[in-house]
């Protein structure tokens with residue numbers, strides 16, 4: 526399960542929680558007990574995700590929308 530970084534807006538305490546992606550985010554700060562904990566964006570676990578070149582797929586000819594009027598685009 527992924528690790529999430531949290532920070533409390535009340536006392537500034539930062540902590541980590543491990544829970545499922547679809548679990549309810551923690552809102553109560555374990556340090557001060559205030560419901561001001563916010564989940565932070567984290568890049569943990571994404572190491573190497575952006576390495577290498579990103580190639581976009583070639584543009585697909587679109588003739589299925591009816592915009593070509595039936596055969597006018599030459600693809601049908």
Ligand SMILES: [Zn+2]
Nearest residue numbers: 533536554557
């Ligand atoms: Zn706190």
